[in-house]
Amino acid sequence: MSDFSVTFHDLSVTKGFSPELIKRTESDLSVFLERVKPIIERVKQDGDAALLHFARELDGVTASEMTIRATEEEFDEAFAVIEPDVMDAIKYAIGNIRRFHEAQKPEDSWMIEVQPGIWAGDRCLPIDSVACYVPRGKGSFPSVLNMTAIPGTVAGVPRLIVVTPPAHDGRVDAGTLVAARLIGVKDVYKCGGAQAVAAVAFGTETVPACAKIVGPGSPYVVAAKRLLSDILDPGVPAGPSEAIILTDDSVDPVLAALDLIIESEHGPDSSAWLVTSSRRVAEGVRTALETHWAAMEAKRAGFSRAVLGGEHGGIILTKDFDAAVAFTNAYAPEHLEILTADPMADLGRIRNAGEVLLGHATPVTLGNYVLGPNAVLPTNRAARTHSPLSVHDFMKRMSFARVSDEAYPEAAWHAERFARFEGFDGHARAVSSARPMPEVALR
Numbered sequence: 013m014s015d016f017s018v019t020f021h022d023l024s025v026t027k028g029f030s031p032e033l034i035k036r037t038e039s040d041l042s043v044f045l046e047r048v049k050p051i052i053e054r055v056k057q058d059g060d061a062a063l064l065h066f067a068r069e070l071d072g073v074t075a076s077e078m079t080i081r082a083t084e085e086e087f088d089e090a091f092a093v094i095e096p097d098v099m100d101a102i103k104y105a106i107g108n109i110r111r112f113h114e115a116q117k118p119e120d121s122w123m124i125e126v127q128p129g130i131w132a133g134d135r136c137l138p139i140d141s142v143a144c145y146v147p148r149g150k151g152s153f154p155s156v157l158n159m160t161a162i163p164g165t166v167a168g169v170p171r172l173i174v175v176t177p178p179a180h181d182g183r184v185d186a187g188t189l190v191a192a193r194l195i196g197v198k199d200v201y202k203c204g205g206a207q208a209v210a211a212v213a214f215g216t217e218t219v220p221a222c223a224k225i226v227g228p229g230s231p232y233v234v235a236a237k238r239l240l241s242d243i244l245d246p247g248v249p250a251g252p253s254e255a256i257i258l259t260d261d262s263v264d265p266v267l268a269a270l271d272l273i274i275e276s277e278h279g280p281d282s283s284a285w286l287v288t289s290s291r292r293v294a295e296g297v298r299t300a301l302e303t304h305w306a307a308m309e310a311k312r313a314g315f316s317r318a319v320l321g322g323e324h325g326g327i328i329l330t331k332d333f334d335a336a337v338a339f340t341n342a343y344a345p346e347h348l349e350i351l352t353a354d355p356m357a358d359l360g361r362i363r364n365a366g367e368v369l370l371g372h373a374t375p376v377t378l379g380n381y382v383l384g385p386n387a388v389l390p391t392n393r394a395a396r397t398h399s400p401l402s403v404h405d406f407m408k409r410m411s412f413a414r415v416s417d418e419a420y421p422e423a424a425w426h427a428e429r430f431a432r433f434e435g436f437d438g439h440a441r442a443v444s445s446a447r448p449m450p451e452v453a454l455r
């Protein structure tokens with residue numbers, strides 16, 4: 013392949029950038045919305061039977077029998093097949109991710125005296141039931157199990173379940189089962205895509221209905237979440253993976269190219285850009301990509317080539333570093349890696365990104381798996397308003413207040429004025445001077 017297989021936008025002499033450059037594959041979901049409507053309807057009607065049907069039709073399950081819930085034997089067998097060094101890696105990741113999320117957990121409650129005698133605060137409670145979606149199509153993702161189930165258990169969600177597509181043999185991948193058991197999640201259900209989202213929304217004979225679903229997925233998953241968002245909280249909007257590698261002239265292009273490939277290898281629906289103010293780095297990355305691809309496993313190199321040679325990835329050369337930062341903030345990437353002479357200083361210039369990984373020793377791969385912060389992050393520009401998945405996504409707050417008899421008259425006088433102004437007679441009468449108060453309160 014020639015160098016020209018890499019998309020290259022030279023913006024060094026232009027002002028601004030085309031809005032097309034900040035689009036992702038998720039930007040137009042219309043085809044997927046139409047595709048998943050009948051799947052959702054069938055799961056609503058036929059429950060487990062529909063899940064078994066779609067396991068064969070969409071996940072290619074060929075096993076003659078498949079339980080929808082992973083059995084204890086399947087968990088045991090998973091522990092028997094996982095290599096010791098993979099087991100160590102899963103445990104190392106779980107430790108770091110758990111420490112990060114335990115530190116993130118809010119207090120059970122807090123309260124302040126907003127005026128003498130007026131006490132108000134919040135209680136923080138786990139959500140009753142949450143499903144973790146763990147993708148499995150173009151890869152298997154025990155790391156996503158970690159990133160979703162650990163904050164859920166730290167939050168104390170009483171019913172925390174996992175849904176994940178089965179493989180051809182009708183099984184869940186061993187790494188996902190091992191991670192689930194190590195974290196303490198017992199209920200793993202073999203369904204994926206839109207059918208999994210529908211199962212969690214409506215419940216089936218086997219899959220319990222939940223209040224919320226978290227976790228990333230293909231556009232089919234994203235589309236189903238959108239269609240069912242009236243009855244199921246769809247959580248942080250996390251679709252196909254995406255990254256920006258932001259550099260000045262200080263970086264080795266061979267290293268920058270390695271890191272640009274990371275998120276581009278997820279699949280052809282991913283997005284990945286090198287955004288740089290350095291022509292030397294831009295040209296060097298373009299050359300280095302070919303060398304890296306030639307050394308890679310063919311399927312992943314193919315995905316990466318498709319992304320970095322397509323409309324949603326490649327190299328953007330800006331006129332200066334300010335323009336590179338401006339593009340990054342407008343794009344609002346899921347993952348941002350800053351490879352500059354002073355990444356900590358440049359962090360202060362970033363307004364929109366799901367996570368920011370700083371410096372040459374912090375490649376996106378480390379963030380994906382082991383550092384501790386959550387790698388389930390807002391995609392498709394949602395990082396402008398959304399945050400990474402966290403313990404907070406598995407909890408909700410309940411506010412409370414109590415007013416003393418002494419503080420009551422002043423608060424009531426002001427509230428009555430408000431109520432009269434807004435035209436609410438009933439509200440006003442409830443706090444008028446004629447309010448009957450119990451003996452004890454009148455003292």
Ligand SMILES: NC(=O)c1ccc[n+]([C@@H]2O[C@H](COP(=O)([O-])OP(=O)(O)OC[C@H]3O[C@@H](n4cnc5c(N)ncnc54)[C@H](O)[C@@H]3O)[C@@H](O)[C@H]2O)c1
Pocket residue numbers: 047070071146147148149150151153156177203204205206207228229230231232233250251252253278279281282346387388389391
């Ligand atoms: N944002 C994050 O944190 C994060 C993390 C990991 C992966 N990801 C992204 O998640 C996605 C995972 O996608 P995946 O495909 O590997 O797994 P997936 O589990 O999300 O999707 C596979 C499911 O899609 C459904 N499906 C496939 N083809 C279909 C069709 N033609 N019609 C209807 N349904 C169909 C099937 O039901 C299948 O079970 C990727 O885009 C990846 O980039 C994101």
Ligand SMILES: N[C@H](CO)Cc1c[nH]c[nH+]1
Pocket residue numbers: 153155156252253254275346380387388389
């Ligand atoms: N890049 C994904 C989040 O966008 C996380 C992941 C898991 N495995 C590999 N990558």
Ligand SMILES: [Zn+2]
Pocket residue numbers: 253274275278380
């Ligand atoms: Zn990744």
